[in-house]
Amino acid sequence: MTRDIAVVAFAQTDHRRTTDELSEVEMLMPVLHEVLDATGLKTADIGFTCSGSSDYLAGRAFSFTLALDGVGAWPPISESHVEMDGAWALYEAWTKLLTGDADTALVYSYGKSSPGSVRDVLTRQLDPYYVAPLWPDSVALAALQARALIDAGDTDEPALAAVASRSRQEAAANSHAQLRGSVPQGDYLVRPLRTGDCPPIGDGAAAVVLAAGERARELCERPAWIRGIDHRIEAHSLGVRDLTDSPSARLAAEKAGAFERPVDTAELHAPFTSQEVVLRKALRLDDSVRVNPSGGALAANPMMAAGLIRIGEAAAGIHRGESDRALAHATSGPCLQQNLVAVLEGDPR
């Protein structure tokens, strides 16, 4: 790597079950303004803009082009979009900055799950020949993984409930979170997962500004330097994978340099309690690491934004001086199929 690139600003909406009164761009625009204001940049100053979203969530075709209205894309800007979580948009922006083509990048993502039924919508990302015709919803697939973990002796229902409880307790200090404080574990949704093991369904958006080298130091008192970032994917067929492990997360972490030195904080994108169990093992996180001080995806899981928020939260901890070296993780697909890991560091204090 020839250039140091940092997260210099992060903003997110308050994530809520519904935002009927707002269109996607109306929901997104305040966070775009917040990160631009924080850095003093204007749209015209940004070298590259990249976003992540999915039209299937709200059933609104080409919603990402409408969302661009919130950026102010005139005169024409250098722009790209991924039909993925914004963490992957950040990855694209990071590579763009590495090439030297741009010194700053605006990355944003948003998801409005409230207009549809996200459990069913997510079935449409599955193998269309053998799996999608059965409509296995996202909770069902996560429950198969949870059962495999329980059978393997990696966890049990009380341990999963403890993950849920700890996450929402941490979220009590996070005003953006949707589920905060004491939340009942509830009934089985798809056994062995209870409602408490599952993420809240909601709407939200997030934005990040990246900057390279000295530009980052000008824009942010303590930039969160991306020391490494990598993403890996596993076979799409669930029956081929060992659901109790995440070799893709482990390899991404290795390539991102996560194992070179311990991290003090980890923001894991684990929408289901059982997935935190898999990730802790794959990423070798012991009790010395503070996991999901934000509450994680169990406290707020705006689709397409929740992964970018993990990177943003990890960076914000470094900006505030609460963390010196953090791991941020994002996932995509069923049962942690695809995983992205970033390692962020602050300058020595």
Add this chain to the structure above:
Amino acid sequence: MPEVLKAPLAVEFPFTRSLGPVQSAFLTGLRERVVLGVRTKGGRTLVPPVEYDPVTAEEIRDLVEVAPTGTVTTWAWNHEPRRGQPLDTPFAWVLVRLDGADTALLHALDAPGPDAVHTGMRVRVRWAEERSGAITDIACFEPYEGEPDQPTGHSGEFADAISGIVAFARLDYTYSPGRAQSEYIHALSERRTVGERCPSCRKVYVPPRGACPTCGVATAEHVEVGPRGTVTTFCIVNIKAKNLAIEVPYVYAHIALDGADLALHGRIGGIPYDQVRMGLRVEAVWTEGARYPDHYRPTGEPDAEYDTYKELL
């Protein structure tokens, strides 16, 4: 703030998908009550079979029949089946490793309750009565106590193999258009066209979407525009749309309402299609009970000068 508008929206789409040779053999086999796997060069048998080795990416074509009996490798109890799922009574989702296979297949298991299901339990395929060459030709799995079924040694060759599937999908939404468009639609129902002005560049957007796409800031100041406007450009539609009663040919135009900085589009009526021109002055025609103009018709005013609308093209 007016009441939030909501409307049901169903997105339905049939995907017509062609099959590779391995997928074709597998799905045709299901139609014939034969379960086929594919053998990798490393000697593993994958069920369901794929065209390429998930580890080495090698093309794999070595089809091998496996038994319709197998073992549950993991399961999840689904007490509230959802639309489209294999059973409409409570069932277990299962991954099943069929006898002779090294990987597991996702499907449903018909069982009386969660206490009757465990990892390691033996199951067998229950075939659907009517089969067409689809994963749903397996109706579900059912508990099975006997010995592993013996495959017949099918070659994987079929006289009338299917070459594609049609996968139907339907997703239901409750659409709400957001603040700016809700206010626009509310005003339209009073036969007023109300746009929003950008606080930065002062442009008036009709219909408003809540943000100025040039400046990237929220629009809020309401500006009533029209009711008259100018055709900035147009096209002649010669092909009749499905479910549309309008006779062809007709004219569809961009119309800059007076006071608007963005042209909206609408149909032009009340004038032969071949007499519509750029600069034609038009006004909205409303029909009883409609929430938006049915079409626009000429006002009889002289045509607008090109310079007055050239920025709105």
